[in-house]
Every structure is written in structure tokens, then in C-alpha cells.
Amino acid sequence: MPEAWRELVRDVEKSGITEGTRRADMFKAWNSAFVGDPCRHAYLCGAPGHLFVYDPPKDAGGTGENRPPYRFLPNATTPVRLTTNAYGFRGPPVPFQRQPKTIRIAFIGASTTVSSHFFPYSYPEFVGNWLNLWAAQQKFDVRFEVLNAGRESITSTDNVNVVREEVLPLKPDLLVYYEGANQFQLSTMMPGAVQKPVSRMLLAPDESCPARPPPPPAAPANGNAGAAAGGRGNAAGPGWLERFGQSLVDEFALVRRVRALFVAHEMPAGGAEWPKPDYKLTWPAGLDERDPDVGRPDLPINLPTILGDLDAMRSAAQQSGAELVLASFFWLVKDGMVLDPVRHRAILEYLNQGYAPFRYRDLERMAAFENRVFAKYAQVHKLDFIDVARHTPFDPDLFVDAIHTTYAGERVRAWVFFQLLVPIVESHLKSGAWPRKVAPSNEPPPVFAPREITFDCKRP
Numbered sequence: 001m002p003e004a005w006r007e008l009v010r011d012v013e014k015s016g017i018t019e020g021t022r023r024a025d026m027f028k029a030w031n032s033a034f035v036g037d038p039c040r041h042a043y044l045c046g047a048p049g050h051l052f053v054y055d056p057p058k059d060a061g062g063t064g065e066n067r068p069p070y071r072f073l074p075n076a077t078t079p080v081r082l083t084t085n086a087y088g089f090r091g092p093p094v095p096f097q098r099q100p101k102t103i104r105i106a107f108i109g110a111s112t113t114v115s116s117h118f119f120p121y122s123y124p125e126f127v128g129n130w131l132n133l134w135a136a137q138q139k140f141d142v143r144f145e146v147l148n149a150g151r152e153s154i155t156s157t158d159n160v161n162v163v164r165e166e167v168l169p170l171k172p173d174l175l176v177y178y179e180g181a182n183q184f185q186l187s188t189m190m191p192g193a194v195q196k197p198v199s200r201m202l203l204a205p206d207e208s209c210p211a212r213p214p215p216p217p218a219a220p221a222n223g224n225a226g227a228a229a230g231g232r233g234n235a236a237g238p239g240w241l242e243r244f245g246q247s248l249v250d251e252f253a254l255v256r257r258v259r260a261l262f263v264a265h266e267m268p269a270g271g272a273e274w275p276k277p278d279y280k281l282t283w284p285a286g287l288d289e290r291d292p293d294v295g296r297p298d299l300p301i302n303l304p305t306i307l308g309d310l311d312a313m314r315s316a317a318q319q320s321g322a323e324l325v326l327a328s329f330f331w332l333v334k335d336g337m338v339l340d341p342v343r344h345r346a347i348l349e350y351l352n353q354g355y356a357p358f359r360y361r362d363l364e365r366m367a368a369f370e371n372r373v374f375a376k377y378a379q380v381h382k383l384d385f386i387d388v389a390r391h392t393p394f395d396p397d398l399f400v401d402a403i404h405t406t407y408a409g410e411r412v413r414a415w416v417f418f419q420l421l422v423p424i425v426e427s428h429l430k431s432g433a434w435p436r437k438v439a440p441s442n443e444p445p446p447v448f449a450p451r452e453i454t455f456d457c458k459r460p
Helices: 003-015 123-137 156-170 240-251 253-265 303-320 345-354 360-380 407-431
Strands: 028-031 050-054 070-072 102-109 143-148 174-178 323-327 384-386 451-454
Touching: 102 123, 102 156, 102 407, 123 143, 123 407, 156 174, 156 303, 174 303, 174 407, 303 323, 303 360, 323 360, 323 407, 360 384, 384 407
Parallel strands: 028 050, 102 143, 102 174, 174 323, 323 384
Antiparallel strands: 028 070, 050 451
């Protein structure tokens, strides 16, 4: 691993802008059409003056499409432990040309598919390994190859281009789609509500970078303003006592647990759902909640967009000789759910802050409705549907929030996918449909060459 990459992580730490995936962002090759001027980009303006970028394929108008927003750096192991292959996909090398007696399965999705970069393996990698063990035990003379095309924060629209430009050139047999959170906006059911865009790129002319707070006032000459305030941090930065206290928190698990106990006592409702204000959701007139019409343009929670994107992926897959499999999406939310305010603090904050003001009962209801729409879509278009949500244990100890798993939960998710995919795989093998004879490709492989850019977003 290049030492310069470790230095990029230190640059992020020094910048103070470390929320979310900021450290991992330094090891993504950002789509240059998405980046534009990084200092006028509502998110990337917070980067510490350095990005990797790549130039997307030209579209019909001669310019590159700005989606997906990024790919992972190829053939890399990053300081946050993500290991990628030549295509920037998480996982081991996969040859461009299909080999005889191989079956190739691509997993399409977002953060719940790529999984935590710190995990040794993601659920698609477990599934691929178990399919090979199963095939050997069943005496099927085939080998399975898995592509994990997932990446955090992307949408179904991004995934259309991921499938067309990155996945299908590798001639997969099966595309498995698992995503149901990044466009899950209950505000679409509130008439008159200002809809928050799924992503916003360009800053307004008079708008400052939201990731960069105003510069602090100059520190006193002794450089120890924090100590002067009794060790409490202020705008001039932490003093020695605060830095020492923070080092204890970072270093000792016992200190972290004691702090978590104090925080738990400050939660509005302990482990129960927090108080919420009144609001009203408006259901589309005549829409059958139990048997939805998937052709309606007024489906809630951005489902018309998602289904349109699934249409595009399904059509592209069929033209390439692949099949699309749709999975239900698991949400850890139930009306009346009570969690441990210490162990499950992150789940409580995810649901009660991240999805405020919506109540558990409405989140549960709409998650179930979304999965009914997915199931109906699969039925209408004669696709295989795997009900991952139904077969996933409702156990908060397997989750770090309402949708992302612990490493133990990742293995459970992988096992659920494996068990549900085996009947599909077995039927294709026994019918003789697989392994396919795939002619050598004349297309170029979906590899890319990242380049580095530097910039200095000075505050006016």
C-alpha cells in the first residue's frame, strides 16, 4: 500500500471533515463529469484538496454521463481494507474472457451489497464460495465466479449505468438486485412537502461549502484555549486536557462503554421509539396496498423511478443473455420495537434521527409495501424473486443500523441469499441452460485508468 495513501487518510483526519465515508472517499475514482469543479460541488468541496477521478464513456452527445458518481480504485487494497479487482469491484480477480464450465453471477446494489470496507468479505463473496462447495458436493462440473458491483450511496439510476457499462461486458449469467433504502423517502407521501433531492451536486453561486464550517477565531498565544476553559473544547480547538480525554476514549474500550451508558440515559425514550410530531401521509387514490399495480406512475417512495430503472436493467440483461433476479429488502423496524439503548444506540439514532419525523409503524408499512411492489414486478415480468426480507432473522444484534449488518449479520445475510439462490441455480444446471457457451468478447474490458487531481477550495 503506498505511503501516500496513508497520508491521504491523515489529511482527512486533520481536516476535521470525517463524517460518514469521508476516509473511504479518498480511494474512490470519482466520475469527472460528476465532479466538475470540486470546489463548487456540494459534497466533494469537503475533500482535503485531492481526489482520484476517471473519465466516463462518451454518451450520444459526446460528453460523459455523470452517473455512477464513482468507481472504486482498481487492483487496490486501501487503508480502510477494501480489496478490489481490475474492474474496481470488491473481491478477487475475475478474467475478462469467460472460461469453459463457469457460471458468473453479478450482485447489484449499494452499501448493503458492497458491505463495510472493514469486513474481510462481503455477502456476495461468501455466496460464491458456498456455491462452489455445493457444486463440488453435488458433482456439478462447474465453477462459480461472483462480481460484487455494489457501492455505497448509489441509486437505481446509477445502477443502470453500472450494469450497462461495467457488468454486462463481463457476460454474467445472473444479475441479483438488492437495494431498497437510498430512494426510500416517505416525504413523497406528504402533499406540499419540499422533496429533498436524492443527491445534489452544484452549490448555488452565493453558497459556501456546507462541509466546511466558518474558520475559527485565532487561538490565544499560548495555544491552549481548551485548557483555559477547564479542558472543554471551544472554537479555537481542543486544549491538552480535552485531547488527553479524547485519547482515553479512543484507546480504552471500558471508557467508551462508560460514555455510552451516560449517553443512553440521555436518550428521549430509552430503547423505545422516540416521541414524534404529528404528520399525515396521503395514499394514492385507488392504489391497492396488498396487490399494487406496478404500472401506476403515482406509486410512493420513488418506486416509479426504481421500476423504470429495473426495466432498463432487465432489458439490457436480456439482450446480453443474462437474467435478472429481484430480492426483497430487509428493514429492522417494527411498530412497538424496543431496543437496548446501549448496544443498539446506532439503530435508534438511525431510525429516530435519520428518518425523523416518521414513526416506526409507517416505516414498517412502507418497507413491506416496497417489497410487495418488487414481488409483483417480478411476477409480471416472469423474473425469479427471492424473499430475503422474509427469511432474515429479526435480531438487532446482527445489525449496526436498520439495514447494515455486523460481520456476523453479513454471514447470516450471505446464508439467506445462498439458500434462496440454490434452487434457481440448480434448475438452470439440470435443464442444461447452464453453463452457457459464451463466445469470446470483441468488446474492450470495462477497465479504467484513474488520475489524480489536486485543488484548493479557499474560503472567500
